[in-house]
Amino acid sequence: MEITLENLTKVFQSKKEEETVAVDNLDITIPSGKLFGLLGPSGCGKSTTLYMISGLLRPTTGKIWFGNEDVTPVPPEERGIGLVFQNYALYPHMTVRQNIMFPLENVKMDKQEGLEKAQEIADLVGIGHLMNRKPKQLSGGQQQRVAIARALVKSPRVLLLDEPLSNLDARLRLQTREEIKRIQRETGITTIFVTHDQEEAMSISDEIVVLREGVTQQVGVPQKVYDNPNNLFVAKFLGTPPINVFDGRVENGKLYIGDADIANYDAPDQEVTIGIRPEGFKIVERSSFKVDVDLVETIGRDTTLIIPHPNDETQSFRAIVDSEYGVQPGDKLKFNVKPSKIHVFNKETGELV
Amino acid sequence: MLEDQSNVKAWFYLLPALILLGIFIFYPIVNAVFLVFVDNYNYQTGTYDGFTLLDNFRYVLSDNNFRMAMLNTMLITFVSVPLSVIIALLISVWLNAIKRMQGFFQTVFFLPYVTNAIAIGMAFAFMFNRRYGLINWFIGLFGIEPVNWVGMGASWGNAMIALIIYITWLTLAFKILVFLSGLQGIDKQYYEAARVDSASKSRVFLKITVPLLSPMIMYITVTSFIGAFKTYTEVIGMFGERLGPPGNDRAMITVVALVYRALDRSGVPGALSEAAAASLILFAITLVFTFINMQVSKKRVHY
Structure with a gap:
């Protein structure tokens, strides 16, 4: 399902009435079934954009379309999204199985069916053998997979990942990014992820958008953006060692x-x-x-x-x-x-x- | 060698505290145990007629006042503790959710904690006044006849309802304080995650808030049980030294009140031994329930 952001703007207001424009008039079309990266330095509004797509944040102005449906007024629980938080937000008192089952129980899925579904998804992300563990007994990479499984289990229309690799060590990061790519391919679900790491974004995204202070700098296939930067900011931001x-x-x-x-x-x-x-x-x-x-x-x-x-x-x-x-x-x-x-x-x- | 030295030093530092504990805690406990096992102890002369193993317990258990005290104490404990824990939990969750006036309501709910139990006990007794009380006025709005809660000749049941309402309200404050600080320590992302996963409000409360707050709930439950077993001040606050509504004296007697009453009769040989026996029985009950609470917590509390 294609996602369209139309003139999306988010203004945060502090207690002293100071206004901060976090996202400024964003116009992006995210192609269906692709892995799309929101890339930019910290404070560029990429996470804000992700949370607006999830519905946890309301845009100040602008619209969000899921296919032909305007989801701007739709609350997060009715949008059909799966969200993986930066620090995973796994429920610490529940086992892996209970964590993955939680979204299914919320929609009152039949217990047996739910158990099978949870096992299927857990196997897909490679944690099928850890179902009885608590999150604390898992490594960072395994927790990450549980979080992805929990987000995927209710078959969402969109999968959103907030800095999915930032809490992992270098080796695990390489492994996990392949894994995310594989899971995305196998499920064919439209996936949007946020990162400040250009290498990460370039290595797994089908398409990226580079943001700076809430403004779109460039959208496109990573290699094309790298080869033909629109401006100095994009040129400097992409590539290691830098340009x-x-x-x-x-x-x-x-x-x-x-x-x-x-x-x-x-x-x-x-x-x-x-x-x-x-x-x-x-x-x-x-x-x-x-x-x-x-x-x-x-x-x-x-x-x-x-x-x-x-x-x-x-x-x-x-x-x-x-x-x-x-x-x-x-x-x-x-x-x-x-x-x-x-x-x-x-x-x-x-x-x- | 070094260890020995530091040990001596440590004991030396502990000495003032140990002396005070010895005089005011350990000696009275040992003495209470001693009193239970002597016959006809005379407080003034310090004499007694030999030792006995069970006579004092037997006497206390057959005493109608003690039976009443035990019944009242258990009733107060097992009604007011669960009630106030649940109400405090709901109020804390609600307080934590609102933005405006949060500070104001927090202060209101915390007020009972910083006020005197005797003083508000009297205020509560007046609220339950048959003629002028707020409670009878309120139920009168629904066409209910005025109830004699705490007045002359009020029944045991009515007085108990009034007392339990008062104790529940009084003990809410500290519980709300603890729960609220616990709630504020829970990562907001769990709630965002639950929201995205379409969890209903009741499921969020039961499956996320309560388990994540369970260490606090456990702590509050254990200390509240211990506190409720020792209920005394609240009874005095509401009913005075009669320990019951006028004309129904001692209807609201509790175990601790019974123990204190023995002091008034300390001239009577054996009275202190009865008090000691009653307090040891209460101690045993408290111990058993705390143990049960701890066992339950091993299964239900998620640290």
């Missing part, structure tokens, strides 16, 4: 950083901000882009070069090259830059030139 940012200029159809001629670029002459992905550099024999390598970090097949920043010697930028080059600290290199990895932004607005 390198240089002050430069466009002159006579060419792009310069200092004196170095980087690429041809078709735009009026102006000062610009240039973003270059770390993997966008190529070591070549002849180029006007000359650098001195400061430090070298070799991890597996990639080598990260740390190089003094041409605009400011106290800063540095990173270039990822093939380790076959055998670059050593102190080497003098010449770079070509892959045109697809260059992004040119307006110096004031940060918008794409």
Whole structure:
């Protein structure tokens, strides 16, 4: 089922009558049966958006559509959603089975049928053997799965996940994100999840929206957003290590950083901000882009070069090259830059030139 | 070596407290046990006619006043404790849910705790006054004839109803205080999760609030049982030293009241031994019920 957010706005009012716009005029269509990521730094309104979709928060203005149904006035219990909280909110006094059964008992499902359904869902998320445990006796990853099972058991129309991986350690996080992807594929349920971790969002989402201070920055397939950022914020937010940012200029159809001629670029002459992905550099024999390598970090097949920043010697930028080059600290290199990895932004607005 | 030294030091620090406990707690308990097993103890001379194993118990158990006291105490305990726990729980949940005036109502419900039981007991007795009382006026609105609750010759049943209402109200305050702080410690997300899962209000209360509050409920239940077994002040507050409505003296006697009454007769040989026997019986009952409560809590309380 497709979900549409229409001019969705949430204004929080503090006791001193101060207004904070948490979500500002959001217009997003979330495709049916896909895994959709709400991505942004903390305070960007992503969790607020999720809780408005769940119905636990009421939008100040705007509408939320589930398919053709306007659910804006519908309370959460009637929306048919499954919600997984950041800290799972498993009932500590109930066993795993009782936790998963709870939503079914609320709708007065037949006990035998409910038990079978609970077991089926528990098996799907891989906790079928832990049904008699209490949440305290489970690891973080297992608790997470119980929470997902509890959200899925009543066959909701939408599954909402609030920072699903933030409470897990690094290894478990990798494992769990595959797991979430698998569960989503197997159930085919429209799933929306919130994260501040761009890597997490990019690795499992079918589509993402990048938010900043409650305003949509860009919506799309993660790789496309990464390859074609709309603005400097999106470019900086996506990618590890982050994109390198240089002050430069466009002159006579060419792009310069200092004196170095980087690429041809078709735009009026102006000062610009240039973003270059770390993997966008190529070591070549002849180029006007000359650098001195400061430090070298070799991890597996990639080598990260740390190089003094041409605009400011106290800063540095990173270039990822093939380790076959055998670059050593102190080497003098010449770079070509892959045109697809260059992004040119307006110096004031940060918008794409 | 070091341990020995610190042990000596620890005992030294404990000494003042131990001396006080010894004089005012341990000695009287030992003495009470001693009194139970002597015959015709004379308080003034400190003399007695030899030892006895069961005579004092036998005497107390056959005493009509003691039987009455036991009946009243048990009735007060087993009606007022469950009643006040349930009412306090409902009031706390309601208080916790409202936003406006919460502070005001909290203060109102807490007032009985900081006022004197004797003083409000008299006020309550007046509320139950046959002619001018608020209660009879109120039931009069429904066409019910005035009831003689606590006046001259009031029946045992009527007086007991009035007394239990008073005790229940008086003991609400502390329970609400504890429950409310317990409720405020429950993570709001459990309620949001339950809401998303379409749980009805009654199911949220029974399946989430009560279990998560169960340690508090247990604590309150155990201490309330112990407190109710020792009911005394409330009876004095409402009925004075007659321990009952005028013309029906001692109708509301409790075990602790019986023990205190023995002090008035301390000149009579053996009176103190009866009191000691009564208090030991009460102690045994309290012990048994606390034990039962603890056993129940092992199964029902979720920490």
